[in-house]
Amino acid sequence: MPRGIGESTGFVDSLIGRARELAVVKERLEAACAGSRQVVLIQGPAGIGKTSLLHAALAGAVPASATVLRSRCHEIDAGTPYGVVRELVGPLGLTSPDASSAPVLRSGARWALPALLDAGGDGPSPDTSRTHSLLHGLYWLAVNLMTEAPLVLAVDDVQWADERSLHWLGYLLRRTEGMPLCVLLTARAPTARPVTPLLGDVLTGDDGLLLTLPPLDGDGVSQVVHQESDGPPSADFLTACGRISGGNPLVLARLLGEVRRLGLRPTDEALPVLARIGRNVVGTLVAGWLAGQPEHVRRVARAVAVLERTDADLVAALSGVPVHTAGAVLDLLRRNDILAEDGREVAHDLVRTSLLDDLRPPARDRLRDRAARLLNDAGRPAEEVAAQLLLLPRPHEPWMLTALAAAAADARRRGAPEAAIRYLTPLVDAEPRDVDLRLQLAALLGQTDPAAALEHLRTALETAEDLRARARAAVRFGMTALAVQRSPEAVEVLGEVLDALPAELGADCAAADRELLTHVRSAFLIAGLDEKRTVPLVRERVRAMAEPAGDTPAERQLLAMMAVAGALAGESPALAVERVNRAVLLDDGALGGWTALASTFVLDLAGEVPAGLVAVDKLLTRSRAHAEVWSYCLALGTRAVLLRNAGDFVESGADAQVALEIAEQESWHGNVVQPVVEVAISLAHRGSPARAEGALSRLVRPRMDDFVVENHHYRMARALVRSHLGDVEGALAELRRCGRSLAEAGVANPLFVPWWAEAALLLADAGRADEAVELVEHGEQLVRGWDVPRARGLALLARAAVDRAEAVELLEEAVRVLEGSSARYDHQRAEQRLGWELLCRGDARAAREHLRRAVDLATRCGSAVAATRARELLVRAGGRMRPITGARVDTLTGSERRVAMMAVAGSTNREIAETLFVTLRTVEVHLSSVYRKLGVCGRAELPAALARERCDLPR
Numbered sequence: 001m002p003r004g005i006g007e008s009t010g011f012v013d014s015l016i017g018r019a020r021e022l023a024v025v026k027e028r029l030e031a032a033c034a035g036s037r038q039v040v041l042i043q044g045p046a047g048i049g050k051t052s053l054l055h056a057a058l059a060g061a062v063p064a065s066a067t068v069l070r071s072r073c074h075e076i077d078a079g080t081p082y083g084v085v086r087e088l089v090g091p092l093g094l095t096s097p098d099a100s101s102a103p104v105l106r107s108g109a110r111w112a113l114p115a116l117l118d119a120g121g122d123g124p125s126p127d128t129s130r131t132h133s134l135l136h137g138l139y140w141l142a143v144n145l146m147t148e149a150p151l152v153l154a155v156d157d158v159q160w161a162d163e164r165s166l167h168w169l170g171y172l173l174r175r176t177e178g179m180p181l182c183v184l185l186t187a188r189a190p191t192a193r194p195v196t197p198l199l200g201d202v203l204t205g206d207d208g209l210l211l212t213l214p215p216l217d218g219d220g221v222s223q224v225v226h227q228e229s230d231g232p233p234s235a236d237f238l239t240a241c242g243r244i245s246g247g248n249p250l251v252l253a254r255l256l257g258e259v260r261r262l263g264l265r266p267t268d269e270a271l272p273v274l275a276r277i278g279r280n281v282v283g284t285l286v287a288g289w290l291a292g293q294p295e296h297v298r299r300v301a302r303a304v305a306v307l308e309r310t311d312a313d314l315v316a317a318l319s320g321v322p323v324h325t326a327g328a329v330l331d332l333l334r335r336n337d338i339l340a341e342d343g344r345e346v347a348h349d350l351v352r353t354s355l356l357d358d359l360r361p362p363a364r365d366r367l368r369d370r371a372a373r374l375l376n377d378a379g380r381p382a383e384e385v386a387a388q389l390l391l392l393p394r395p396h397e398p399w400m401l402t403a404l405a406a407a408a409a410d411a412r413r414r415g416a417p418e419a420a421i422r423y424l425t426p427l428v429d430a431e432p433r434d435v436d437l438r439l440q441l442a443a444l445l446g447q448t449d450p451a452a453a454l455e456h457l458r459t460a461l462e463t464a465e466d467l468r469a470r471a472r473a474a475v476r477f478g479m480t481a482l483a484v485q486r487s488p489e490a491v492e493v494l495g496e497v498l499d500a501l502p503a504e505l506g507a508d509c510a511a512a513d514r515e516l517l518t519h520v521r522s523a524f525l526i527a528g529l530d531e532k533r534t535v536p537l538v539r540e541r542v543r544a545m546a547e548p549a550g551d552t553p554a555e556r557q558l559l560a561m562m563a564v565a566g567a568l569a570g571e572s573p574a575l576a577v578e579r580v581n582r583a584v585l586l587d588d589g590a591l592g593g594w595t596a597l598a599s600t601f602v603l604d605l606a607g608e609v610p611a612g613l614v615a616v617d618k619l620l621t622r623s624r625a626h627a628e629v630w631s632y633c634l635a636l637g638t639r640a641v642l643l644r645n646a647g648d649f650v651e652s653g654a655d656a657q658v659a660l661e662i663a664e665q666e667s668w669h670g671n672v673v674q675p676v677v678e679v680a681i682s683l684a685h686r687g688s689p690a691r692a693e694g695a696l697s698r699l700v701r702p703r704m705d706d707f708v709v710e711n712h713h714y715r716m717a718r719a720l721v722r723s724h725l726g727d728v729e730g731a732l733a734e735l736r737r738c739g740r741s742l743a744e745a746g747v748a749n750p751l752f753v754p755w756w757a758e759a760a761l762l763l764a765d766a767g768r769a770d771e772a773v774e775l776v777e778h779g780e781q782l783v784r785g786w787d788v789p790r791a792r793g794l795a796l797l798a799r800a801a802v803d804r805a806e807a808v809e810l811l812e813e814a815v816r817v818l819e820g821s822s823a824r825y826d827h828q829r830a831e832q833r834l835g836w837e838l839l840c841r842g843d844a845r846a847a848r849e850h851l852r853r854a855v856d857l858a859t860r861c862g863s864a865v866a867a868t869r870a871r872e873l874l875v876r877a878g879g880r881m882r883p884i885t886g887a888r889v890d891t892l893t894g895s896e897r898r899v900a901m902m903a904v905a906g907s908t909n910r911e912i913a914e915t916l917f918v919t920l921r922t923v924e925v926h927l928s929s930v931y932r933k934l935g936v937c938g939r940a941e942l943p944a945a946l947a948r949e950r951c952d953l954p955r
Helices: 020-034 050-061 083-094 099-102 107-116 131-148 163-173 195-205 217-226 235-245 248-259 268-277 281-290 295-307 310-321 323-335 351-355 361-377 380-389 398-411 417-430 435-448 450-463 467-483 487-504 513-528 530-544 553-568 572-585 591-605 609-626 630-644 649-662 673-684 691-695 711-725 728-745 755-765 769-785 789-804 804-817 824-840 845-861 865-875 894-903 911-915 920-934 941-947
Strands: 038-044 067-071 151-156 183-189 210-214
Touching: 020 038, 020 050, 020 151, 020 183, 020 210, 038 050, 038 235, 050 151, 050 183, 050 911, 067 083, 083 107, 083 163, 107 131, 107 911, 131 151, 131 163, 131 630, 163 183, 163 417, 195 210, 217 235, 217 248, 248 268, 268 281, 268 941, 281 295, 281 351, 295 310, 295 323, 295 351, 295 361, 310 323, 310 361, 361 380, 361 398, 361 755, 380 398, 380 417, 380 845, 398 417, 417 435, 435 467, 450 467, 450 894, 467 487, 467 513, 487 513, 487 530, 487 911, 513 530, 513 553, 530 553, 530 728, 553 572, 553 591, 553 845, 572 591, 572 609, 591 609, 591 711, 609 728, 630 649, 630 673, 649 673, 649 894, 649 911, 673 711, 691 711, 711 728, 711 755, 728 755, 755 769, 755 789, 769 789, 789 804, 789 824, 804 824, 824 845, 824 865, 845 865, 894 911, 894 920, 894 941, 911 920, 920 941
Parallel strands: 038 183, 038 210, 067 151, 151 183
Antiparallel strands: none
């Protein structure tokens, strides 16, 4: 019997003309199995031999001990969230609901479960954003596998991989340097969906390889023709084969197969056949073969091409032929190489396309419509039904919309916003006035394209006939606008809703309506306190707001935000603290953690550092437990500010450095400002102002001057750095700019950024005390509104700088006030300035007492600059002290210090990595650096080394 049109010619296994490429890929595989991460992307046009090269490499270079996971992507499944991941891990038996106890899912890997379970299974509510927790869990799943053996991930036709799986591959590759991992990918090129942008930085590294397969050269074509022909080919036959096939192995194989099927020899007599078939050999041969088959064979072949599966029952139902007949036709398709050798899928995408080419678009749409109905009626997962529906021009029937909605819910449950957006978009097109649908779509777009989300929210606000629906849209608009620095628009939208909502709801409204109104008020405050120009509007609203009880999440958030507004205005610290204490009492970190962040901000300004640490540490714990990296970074940045104001520059810098390292791995790292500021402040105090200036210069936040928090902290940091570099005028310019900006916003808290005190001290130290008097008086006026110990202490410090006659008495009072506060650094400055004044007045003995305290406090603060200056004064006063050469622990970076502390506390490398959202490799690198800097041989010697260096152990 002559072989069929898609016959296997044998040349694929021999990989003629691919010896060099195969050797390169094998070399990469061997390096990965030896512990050096590798990624190889094999690309080229359809039929060039990418899959054959992949299989040959896996067969010849992977040790038996390695774990090899494979996936082949299909166009129909490109929208299935984590489809590639689930196929890869399928052999591990992790896709069933009872898999959670599997050893490979221990620790952080448990976060991967929602991505692995079948669609529609148990999982979090659809509104839960799980994107990062899933990626993080899948990373730890791969790490767990690599602790047992080298891991090889092979993904064929990756251009059709789903977005979530592609994101995970990029996420994994960027976090596995120095680990036994090899990722082998094949991709069609050119393609409308390039893969290299997602992996570009990895592919260009030393452990990345982009391998483009060229056409077979003349020798390669000749070898294939000789191997696959019944006799020696003529020269013209060889030339024609090379010209028509273009050196494409698949095209060449099909061409030669047709010559054999017709019983021709590879001589000039076959040239007319080659000319007739032409370049589109696969399409021509498939179409010709199909045309010669009975109608039921053609129907079965088209059903397989549409379904992209060979389940006999489904194929029979779609094609309208009996099951036993469908089974026989499937066998016929396999024998004629329409199907792959294993019979489970079409032999090649070019074949699949050819099977449908003779159908006009309306007929093709009818077939896909029937396929979707069939899959839906058969109870197949909603994502399979949706894959067919998305190929239709306009899915509009109720059952179609229901299936798309179910697929969107499953995608949200899996943390796959891109897929959910695709499923929801036709629903919104079909029901453009459905506000709830548009809000769902906007919530998803907010994670990937906030600007597009705002457009949908604008439409929702315009089309909503019910004020409650407009209120829900306004809240979403407000929170989304923050991500794209458009909070003034949000203030306008929320303000309009607030003007109308209370009257609509009435005084005795239901609990749900009260919560909605509270949400709108809270969102207004959050958005309104983002930029300076809207702060006055917030103040007006707060004055008219009734105090909520704090019984619900929205009420607690509103309480905290009202406290922030009052604190910025410098109004009643007692009231602000009372509000946040009620807010944080029952706070569970819901609603994005805003309650905890706002409460910590207020408690910091009020000098309630222990309570502030409790509030922010609760958020950190929750964020770690749920792998909520954005919240975790915000909480670290907030705690860094709190610790810095409390005078702990080392711990503040450590928190900020960890937040930066985490953020640098994420797409939103460009929005991170506060950790950079805190790292710079820590560096300046530790004697590295040039490095601090470099860190600040890399900030690229657009319109920095417009923002309330980031702008003023940034200006204060720049002033500190300029002063430590000896540029007093530059520092004063930044401080005065800061003061003007605060006045524009109506911010009157003396401690939010105490620019007035810093400027007064700089001027006085420069012999320009007369210029500082007005600043001191301004600060004293602010302190009368926000009268807390640190504020009073700073006012006394500043007044002493301009009133030398009363300086000793003022500084003694400042010391008494500040030593009872949490402001360790300000206390240090009071002791040092008092010691200097006493020394100037000839009382060296009393001066030495205060200067010794100043040295001790500066050391505890981690300020090498302050400690050096205090020691110099102490020596001038006749005191004795060893020179400050700097403890070796001071050479540790913030991240190294944090890792070292956790290691001393007994955490394993894995536990440290999971807690800090970093990789095992990062922890290993940090620990190696710690050992080297402290001069120890390993973890066992670390506690004693840190104790010798007088490094505080973890709280």
